[in-house]
Amino acid sequence: MESDRKRLLNVLVLGLSFMLVFTAFQTCGNVEETVLSSLNETSNESGYLSLSIIYGVFSISNIFAPSVVALVGPKLSMIFGGVVYSIYMATFIEPMTWSFYTASVAIGVAAAVLWTAQGTCLTLNSDSTTMARNTGIFWALLQCSLLFGNLYVYISWRGKTRITDSDRRVLFTVLAVISLAGTLLLLTIQQIPSFTSGPSSEEQSSLMNNPEPSTSTGGLAQAKQALRNSVKLFFTRHMFFLSACMAYTGLELTFFSGVYGTCLGATNYFENAKSLIGLSGMLVGVGEITGGGLFGVVSQRLRLVRTRPNRGAVVILGLVTHAVAFFLAFLNLPSDAPISGGSGTNKLSYIQPSVQVALLCSFLLGFGDSCYNTQLYSVLGSRYAKDSAPAFAIFKFVQSITAAIAFYYSNYLLLQWQLLILILSAVIGSLSFIIAETFAPTSSSYNSQF
Template sequence: MKNKEDLLQTPLLNDHHHQEENDYYSHSKSIQNKNNNKINIIILGLCFCILFSAFSPTQILQTTINQNLGYYTLAVLYSSLSISNFISPFIVSKFGEKISLIIGTLSYAIYIGSNIYVTQPSLYISSILVGFGGAILWNAQGSLIIKYSTEETIGANTGLFFALFQTDQIIGNIGSATLINKAGLSNSILFTIFMGISLMPIIGFLFLKCPITPKIKKTIKSINIQDEETKGNQENHDDDDLSIKNIFKSIIILFKDKPIQLLIPSLLYSGISQTFFFGVFPSLIGVEWVGYVMSVFGFFDALSSFILGKLSFKIGRKILILISTISSIIGTVLIILVNQSKIIYFSINNNNNYGEYKILCYFIGSALLGFSDAGFNTQLYSLLGVLYPTNGEAAVGVFKFVQSTATAVAFIYGPYASLFENVFVLDCLVIISCVFFIFADNFSKSV
């Protein structure tokens, strides 16, 4: 006969029938949570697509319309973005992702609006402002993607987001090309339309739900951001109560973590490549074709993001990052060869049609670069999400700090470096990035 203590320790639901009911309920709940998270990611991706359908052509046209001033204001923008990444995790943690997304969106609308009537002071001021707002926007986005995902779904979710987001290159560039070439709109009217479009995502952000994250099966290492005497109290604090000092400290500590150190070349490449994609490369094409060529870049970026995100968990990040590296090298080498006329001239009926084939090569190069960009974006987010699921704000803060610092530096030297020098730096860095990424990915097996 059992005593009173034994009876108290006996589970109330211990028969097989009740266990099956609990398992079924748990499985159904898990499927529902997964579907809800996916819906939120779709909303997030579509909102970013709309916002950047207005911002991306604005950014691309900077170096074409404003020339050197465009390069300098973009350098200021990414410098501001870089510095602001030390503050943005605190703001996201304090106000929540939804409010942070709205704040960031408003800053983009102000920046686009400053191009309606261009003055040097207004462009510089709005560049600083959008750098601050952009850091908040992207930190909130990265935090949400990580919170909406598990280790098994982080690759697919990242791919889904970037597939939706990168269609902005198609919509924005074809739209701007049509408005400029066909409709013949002035710059002031063009940017007024873009500013109105950039405000639309605010409505979508209001429909985002709080992240529903199932329990992570594996034990995840976390980053200590408190001193020894305050460790015990840390567990009792909610994320919203973290001070700016602690958030800043968590970012600094992350820089000392081995996987982050190994990923720094990849983050630098990610930043410098943005300067090449949206600054150097578009300036080679010309106003008439730039929208169409960059829309091909966006199409392959979006499509590849979806496919590579799905393949990330199945075939591994190492293989995908290697393929992306090769794609980047082939694309940049093709662009430099055709630009310097060292490619074989094609002729039809003894007539040289080099100009047409030059544009064709730009289309092929942009497709290869779009694929490469998708590979690095999806695999970097995927790896960071696996390594630091409980430190999303800090991890994204580090990512965006290094990336935007590299972008700012590249926009400063961009006007003075030759095409060969830009490509040489980019290709050397992508090879180093690939090697170090492979070593960093090994740490994902130990978490």
């Protein structure tokens, strides 16, 4: 059917757009602490502090994000978010304290709107038979963002022990342009007829493009209802157990997207340690893409994750994968690597630091992350199809608040304590996911309880 092709095209455009925007942001997060430490060797807190602010504001803003999306529609909401992401990249070209931290606050707000709108857009273009496929396609395209920017970092920073002003300006100018290109691509997303079981075509038109949000009484009513739905949904038992798994994804997001790369760049035993940050980021991306393809597109054909127990099996696979990665990182990297600053550390861990082991950990971190996120997306998109904005807002609220906490303590805790927090929360989150899936209500409505 023509409408099915348009829905698939919308998912592809959505994935490509987010790939470009997050090529900029993921690369930025991976090198941010290293760049700012080289800029100012008297302080190594700015990168972690900025990311903590971003995710802290992100978490709070998710309370209101569904209302914004209901008011202006997911398309305009995503465009707004993308523009702010581009501005944040630009602040690194000539970093100033006031603009840098102001942009950190702004991108936290924009991220909440962007991701809530993304979840709504993905749900509007999927049904129960295509949600797993579309989630996998989107996830795989999104995680390609970890390849290109990090490849540039790997090549251009090879042999460098310090990141110069010229290096920084060139990198972040390119990243700002890439982010803006991804934002402009969102303009090509098409409005399509709705599914028979979903919103009406009029409701979908309002969701995708609300032309007069400021004067639309219906839009304001939708915004208020979205806020009420978010609060009501948050306090259901099913969402309570899912939230423990969501919380873990925030903690491990912090580790693989910011802390782990910083640890590699600070381990002076590694030759080309700064360049290794980029190569590690690429391997995380390969792991993410592998998982997204395996548990998204392929799984739909094999019916691997179409039932609740099998979703739990994928999450357990993620738990085992991450447990192995954390143990290898514990053995391979110095304990003070996360907090050593621009000068790095000359300490050794329990084994002689190995580049091969470090890169294996990078792949495992990405693969395990895809196990958790693809299954959470699949659950939320299928079970809360009619309440997708509140459901995805809760996901990002929980995930981002734990990420903010983790980025804050990452500036103070030694590596082994960070890894201990991760493995304990991984076990709790995985078991909670299985409980949620096993005893989930049969209805997709947030009113259902178990």
